[in-house]
Amino acid sequence: MDGFFAQALVLLGATLILLPLFQRLGLGSILGYLAAGIAVGPLGLALISDGTHVLHFAELGVVLMLFLVGLELAPQHLWAQRRSLVGLGATQMVASALLLAAVFLSLGLDMRVSLAVGAILALSSTAFVIQMLVETNQLGTPHGRSAFSILLFQDVAVIPILLLLPVLAGTGSDEGGPQLLAGLLALAGMVAAGRYLLNPWLGWLAKLRNRELMSASALMLVLGAAALMEHLGLSMGLGAFVAGVLLANSPYREQLETDIQPFKGLLLGLFFLAIGMTMDLRLLLDFPGKIALYLVILLGTKALVLMVISRIRKATWRGTLLFGMLLSQGGEFAFVLLTQAVTLNLVDSTLAGQLNLVVALSMACTPLLLKAVAALWPEETRTPRPDLEEEAMPSHHPSVVIAGLGRFGQITARILVGRQIPFTALDSDPDEIDLLRRFGNEVYFGDVTRLDLLQNAGLEHARVLVLAIDDVEASMKTASLVQHHFPKVTIIARARDRNHAFRLRAQGVKLVVRETFESGLLSARLTLTELGVPESTALDLVRSFRALDERMLEEQIEHRDDHAKLLETSARGREELSALLKQDES
Known part of the structure; x- marks a missing residue:
């Protein structure tokens, strides 16, 4: 089907049919969106021939989600969690990347390619993980906060990975230093603007008492921060998250969250639909053994690293297993990085296509794995014990x-x-x-x-x-x-x-x-x-x-x-x- 209006009707119709069914079966909304995307995509009913352009547009849902998460984390709260952010995040990224690289090297891939693939697959999906935590009301729990700390560090880690790929490709990194410096200057500028300009500007708009203007300004703020980071070759989500953190103490926080929330929900759902549409399941017929092997390697290696980290932090065995499953999938930024690696002639297009499918399948597997663990290992009723390794976060809901x-x-x-x-x-x-x-x-x-x-x-x-x-x-x-x-x-x-x-x-x-x-x-x-x-x-x-x-x-x-x-x-x-x-x- 051609035309934006016709495609919108198709996507809405598929969502309204499959999403209630999957939620009724207890499989969650994410699998429902993925199934709807596969159903209307090229390998389903072919009602939409190309989901790539939908995916690019729907990435705004991830951007808006990270902005709203940032609104809940005031700078002082973020600083209080610095040990979790750096310690947990760095440990997971380095250990996962090196272990994945070693496994792919043992399978016969070149050293440079193995390092690139390991670094790319070490990233997890912010959209999937946070959505699952929100749906199960676990974002504020100790393991939910630990997961978010790792995801936030991964979003920052995208910057050195982008700088690493040209080095591994042998094309040099002359632009890496200026790019990183420009990114740091942009973040400093955002901090200054958040402190001295944003609140007066929002206050002036509020006096006009025009709801549409406030909604437009909220969207402009988020998209502007994201576009600035993207222009500098960095993560759009990072820019949106920083913008949210800068406004976490603003008197207009609740209004901004209220205005952004509907857009976030629709676009995030569209993002999951687009992932389903872009899954090239034909590769399963062409390379079934490789796809299955790569999928097991990805899920197993990352889950192992995460479980070791969780046990070191003295979590229960059930919590350890759930934590490992939660972040074991590949991330949405892997699609961008693999494309970049192909452009640099570092990874061939066939391997990139296989890995893209593996990342998408790993996302689809995550809710099923969590459901399986919860069903086979029910949670014991006990008095909750505070996690000694986690900094306490103050309640955002006074009485x-x-x-x-x-x-x-x-x-x-x-x-x-x-x-x-x-x-x-x-x-x-x-x-x-x-x-x-x-x-x-x-x-x-x-x-x-x-x-x-x-x-x-x-x-x-x-x-x-x-x-x-x-x-x-x-x-x-x-x-x-x-x-x-x-x-x-x-x-x-x-x-x-x-x-x-x-x-x-x-x-x-x-x-x-x-x-x-x-x-x-x-x-x-x-x-x-x-x-x-x-x-x-x-x-x-x-x-x-x-x-x-x-x-x-x-x-x-x-x-x-x-x-x-x-x-x-x-x-x-x-x-x-x-x-x-x-x-x-x-």
Whole structure:
């Protein structure tokens, strides 16, 4: 099928048919995407003749994924994990590359070719591994963080591998030094821009209150960083990840994550589809023995290295096996590096085609291997023990979320800060955010009426939502969203006036605070004492009025739309109040 529109329909149709089936069978979404890609690709129904151009476009999904991962890792958290990043990553890369090179050398390949193949196959798939960890909620676990540390180091290791290939090909590396220097300068420039330019620019855009502009700026930021790195011959994902890390402490982090997330999901799915379409399964018929041997070598060698590392770190045997399987596949960057090796006449096209298929098959095998280990070796129920080798990462999901940090919400926030109780706060006023962050508060920009933003803010993990926004309709919409999607979260809602309180209580919000009610009661008590009324009497009067007014409010909620009934209850309330005050006076 020709044409973008027709191909999009084909890809969506295949996904909607096969993805639910694979998830229903418990095989996960990744295998579903791969199967859909094979089905519509050249070796399936041939509805799409060439998946290569789709793959190039879909690589943006990996770029966006790495940006979102970077947003979750503030620089101080990244620095706290430096031992894992360098120690784990370097050990895995060097050991895997040398061992793979030795195996391929023993199979008769040239020394230079063996070293190149070993270095290329030592890389694992960031897209596959992180997606599997996210689907199984294991990204924050010790082995999930260890896996991510290795993946991040591998992304950086792409730079020396790119410089190594021309040396092995015998074409020299005169451009290697300037290329590496340019990359370092670009990273330094990104750090400077992130510190001094990005937040003011995003703040200016936020004041325009245009959602499309914020989405466009988020995409421009990610793609610009990725394009800069690609232009310098480095990893696009590295640029996107660094951009995410630089904005991890930004007040606009939650909004950026919310805007990027839908694009990431679609493009990452398209990436897996494209991998399936580009798998040249005909090579299995031409070279079945070699493909099978290379696949076993790749999976077995990398799994062995990873398992040794895991055992040295005193992981359980089951965890060791799972860790080895998790990162045993080849990486998506292998396709790019193998193409580069062919261009340099270092690797012949036949071997490169075989290895491309081996990498793709290894990706497809990873979820199956993990499923097999989980099925054959069920996890024992036990008290979790912290990994002594892992630096603890702070929770990103405090138990309190404050929506709106104006004159009302910031009082709760300041008291929580004084008690050292962590909270996540959201506000849509950039000026208010800048002011409050100067006092040490963690405040983020965002529209709290958006469900995706509330999810990204971690509301599902919270116990309390302080709904302190000023706009009545936005308050009602947010309360409805929270009640429907986060029923276990207790809402403490600010009411601007009596009618707003009516609507909140009628909707089922039990803890409603009328913003002027308490101050009005205090004013009445002070007035009475200034007029000579004894303080104990003034306190009793105010307490009696509060009880009567709360009872009237409950009664009027039922008749809030009946004007005649409201007038009747109000008149009766005035009579009761008059009788009550006369009784106190006597």
